[in-house]
Amino acid sequence: MTAGIPNSSTSTAPDDEDAGRLPAYVPADIEPRWRAAWETANVSGSELADGEEGTYVLEMLPYPSGTLHMGHVKNYTMGDVITHFRRRNGATVLHPMGYDSFGLPAENAAIKTGGDPLEVTEGNIKGIEQEFDHMGWSIDWTRTLATHRPDYYRWTQWLFLRFFEKGLAYRKDAPVNWCPKDQTVLANEQVVDGACERCGTIVEKRSLNQWYFRITDYAQQLLDDMDLLEQWPERVLTMQRNWIGRSEGAHVSFHQRDLDQAIEVFTTRPDTLHGATFFVLAPEHPLVGALTRGTGNEQVVSDYVEAAAKLSNIDRSNAERDKTGVDTGRTITNPATGEEIPVWVADYVLPDYGAGALMAVPAHDERDFAFAKTFGLPITRVVASAPGAEDELPYTSKEGVLVDSGDATGQSTTDGARAIVDRFEDAEFTVNYRLRDWLLSRQRYWGTPIPIIHCDECGVVPVPDDALPVLLPQVDDYQPKGQSPLAAAEDWVKVRCPSCSSWAKRETDTMDTFVDSSWYFLRYADSQNGHAPFDREVVDRWLPVDQYIGGVEHAVLHLLYARFFTKVLYDLEMVGFREPFASLFTQGMIYKDGAKMSKSKGNVVPPLPTVEQYGADALRLYVLFLGPPDQDAEWQDNGIGGTRRFLDRLWRYVHGVARLEAAGDSIVGSPSLDELRADATAHELAAAAHEATKKVTADIGPRMHFNTAIAALMEATNTGTKLLGSRADDAPAIVDVSHRYLAQTIVGLVQPFAPHIASELWSVLGGDAVWAQPWPTFHEAYVQRATITLAVQVNGKLRGQVEVAADIDEAGALEAARANEHVAALLEGTQSVKDIYVPGRLVNLVVRPA
């Protein structure tokens, strides 16, 4: 025995020691013992040899609110299986874990209990560490991080300053999403169905001066580099593509006489310019006031603008709603026709898409059509499916020819668009994106302080690198009140300007927590670095992440932000790769009683009590056995009993095998094929071992179908148990050797899923350190039997089975099939049409009545 590996006999209760009785499987006895052994053996260490490229397996880090739930258990167990599997196939694997520990839940919990967010967070982390400990996941804890600790957020601030220097972090006045409950602004990505992603409150619009990341600069790269993401689920790529919302079209400037000013619109249909019969501004458009002045419509328009501002996002974006709007009393010149067309203000025009204004072509756009009908505005057809066709309006198809469109008349819509854009100086083709810049500032306490100083003389001044971290100050009141609680820390706010040394004020907003989690995967690779967030050389050896696993709910949040950060860091030459996650797996959720597990529904199954009752190994197996890992699954209380019974059966089988004297008392090599061919039972056992190896290897590796891998292990255990039960007292030695071989193969294969029991049973079989054993290899020769069973079909229907020699030829197989009594009877009085022979599988005799 090597140091640190406990003796398995300690699990044997005294009254089990008499001969003939097996020690009982008591997970609580063996599991802590083996976890201690792994720690001593440094199983989870991840040190690279000189010149070695590492393998990086990563799961999305938890938010430390309360305890872990079954979704985490599934997520981290999947990552753990892959970690062990790759490790045993020779890779050095980085498998780290940390805490995404800034954010609203801890802060709100602290406000509720009158506590301190820091204490609440650190307390939660302590509790979760307990849970991590009990699950036996192989995690390199020497690399752990928590985003709320200064040794981490110092570098979040440092990275912010690099973005600031590049003009990628900036401040602007803009309409923003405001959550009235959490009293803070939100990013577009954090508004779901018009409501705050965190608390579900309907968000309001406010015009505020806020900090943004210029993610829109990277819109096209974020789309283009999806080519590198072959190992990502199509669903996630589609969601990101929709979110970025690229559309090709043209900018066209319309001239307004009274203001003598051009107003720009974006259109995807420049070919329909001649059909623009009116013009619409968003209520928030900056020219609304100036344009209306002196028309007599001032009051009506300003009332409308005010009403629009009060509408919730949900009401505003409801397409079913009747169109509303008001006439400004002004006109604008259609550059194609030279006609003066009326300018309206309407809330179906969104302020933050395109130019916040549009040319309305009611004949060929449903929304413009509805608006024209409501307000009696003219409708002019400029596209027809064929020359002269009187299509029903609105005719919105892009297929067709232009009519009544000046020189472009008769051209296809595509050619016409080009001709029209070419003709007018004030029109040019352009690409527009739906993606907006990422609003990163928050008016809340529990977040990374933005390292900026506001000076009356110098303006916005970055905190110098050597003054980082800007520590989060202590405050007495965390209550959100529309401005950051940090503003109350007057001593902290008041600071000398780094540039001119006069008194200045610190920025009091904090960063969105998604900033923290946009680079954590880089820090793990170089977590102890004290002079930089990470070293490029080190990071390039581990990243991109080989396998990332997490929930699909982050498709347009974390996963988009992390891609953006990586691209910026690539451009800053801080990393040598453009995509952070080479392969992404999105796991399904675990439901119970048809609903998501939640405290309010009372259907939560907490991990720790389940471990106490069934053992960590049974729970690990069960969450993966539930179904394909990318699908949602229903937790069934009885189900985990099934995986526990499997472990009990495996335990009995391995202990039974360990007592077979003829099998020896240590790990054996593969029995020779010659020996196996002499004994059918021995051959069955060795074949079962190899079949399981083939299935489990393929299921963990390329397919990630852990449920069927576990099923294969159950099957192999059932085969072994059955053959051990029917073993004759005078069985030849090769049978016992084969039992030992099957037992050690199953234990070796089950190790990534159930590492505790595997460690124990491996030592019962006389081996050391199952976690360090090479992964079993599959050999086809072992599963090939002397005889095989062929299915016999007559006219495609199964009519019998025949046992034939494995190396039989087609003629022999057909003969054997016809010789089958039942088949022969069916063939009587028929004439052969065709014989089909699929080697190793079946014979199909196609006949017709004679």
Next chain:
RNA sequence: GCGGGCGUGGCGGAAUUGGUAGACGCGCCGGAUUUAGGAUCCGGUGGGCACUGCUCGUGGAGGUUCAAGUCCUCUCGCCCGCACCA
């Protein structure tokens, strides 16, 4: 409306390439053990029937093929994402 995905026993799900549909587990039924219950172990378990066998059967309707859960056409239902995006 646009995009992505899914429909197989009482339930969760299997079936890498078209080749014996229902692996594995839950549940259920029977047996052993037990004073009993529970637990455990062993066996059975898609439906129907004139039950050594036949027949129906992968949401539905067609088609291709010797052979279809798998390929093609149409269709029904469910889930998820985006959506007044010009």
